[in-house]
Amino acid sequence: MLGYPGCVGWPRLREEDAIAKRVLDKYKGRLTPEEIAEGMNAAVRNAVRLAEDAELLLESGRFPSAAALAILAIEESGKLSILRRLSVAQGDDKALDTAWRGYRSHTQKNVSWLLPQLFAKGARSLDDLILLFRKDADHPFILDNLKQISLYTDCLGDSHWSVPAEVIDEEIARVLVQIARVMSKHPDATAKEIELWVKHMKPYIGPGAAADYGGAKRALRAWYADMKQHGLTTHGDEKVEAFLYGSID
Secondary structure, X not given: XXXXXOOOOOOOOOHHHHHHOOOOOOOXXXXXXXXXXXXXXXXXXXXXXXXXXXXXXXXXXXXXXXXXXXHHHHHHHHHHHHHHHHHOOOOOHHHHHHHHHHHOOHHHHOOOOOHHXXXXXXXXXXXXXXXXXOOXXXXXXXXXXXXXXXXXXXXXXXXXXXXXXXXXXXXHHHHHHHHHHHHOXXXXXXXXXXXXXXXXXXXXXXXXXXXXXXXXXXXXXXXXXXXXXXXXXXXXXXXXHHHHHOOOO
């Protein structure tokens, strides 16, 4: 038996149980629109919590820990787009497996972390953001590496010891906390929203969909219109047109 005698509350497990507990039983099956909306809302709430904790650490001068928690908040926010991808993968086991692997991939969850910086540089339309999702993009790996050096010491380069407190300064931490704060702001998702997403977007981004960027844009516009009709968005038609086609400043 495992455990420490005399330690009140310390769990006592059989050795075979302890071995089994080393790996979490992660779900990889189908989800209903209700379950997907629930997962999205849980991710947003946790992203907000992590971003707030990161801000507290930042103001306490704990810059490496603040940076690490901010990156975790960014990753939680990134789950929303992957859950949307998962919603259109229902009914295709291969696509479903790929979506779940993306959900648990750090680098797939953080692809949008440069979005606030692109916005600050003038990005306003969908076309301006496409580069974030290129398969050869290196910015997801940069952020993941930044998380590692925020948490751990390591021997890098020419036998150089990396120490979080020496690598992560206030400026880096403050930028990451600001990004986390911005990216964690999302309205609550609903099952109806997911149903409408599948209705409009599955033909263009679902399993076996042919690459049709123009068609996907039209589907996205139709999704927004349907969302508006059901009272699920406050975005006006002009804002949607500007985002999709860049026709309005």
